Amino acid sequence: MRRSAIYQRMSEGRFPRSRSLGPKCAVWVEAEIDEWIRAISQIPS
Template identity: 50%
Template sequence: MRFIRLKEVMHVTGLGRSSIYNYMAEGRFPKTVSLGGRAVAWVESDIELWMTEKVAARNV
């Protein structure tokens, strides 16, 4: 399991910071994991699964 920070999530998904947090607020994006203090990250496999689901939805 690997944690990835916001900058990498933005790079991998092509989404901006505000879009990521807006989708999270709507329950449409994986939630963060607290790393302590104000530091958060995402589980890389959660992001990969989210992207796979987006591709699958496109093909329906």
Template identity: 55%
Template sequence: MKLIKLRTVMECTALARSTIYKLMDEGVFPKSVNLGVRSVAWVESEIQDWILERIEERDLLK
């Protein structure tokens, strides 16, 4: 299992920092993992799964 930092999450999803945290608050984006006082990361596989779900939603609309 690999953890990735915010910058990588932003690059993978093409989402802004504020959008990521907004979606987390809404419960529709994977939660971050607390690494310390001011450090968080995300589980890479959860981010990849979230991206795949967006693709599946897109394909269902066709």
């Protein structure tokens, strides 16, 4: 997934929010990403 897509989805509330560790460092909570993956994998295509 492109970086721009991640930030777009974050702004829409469709992807977990990042945490800032500094001016040029963003991280995500692994458990939140795992839950997001589980949620999208259950959506019928």
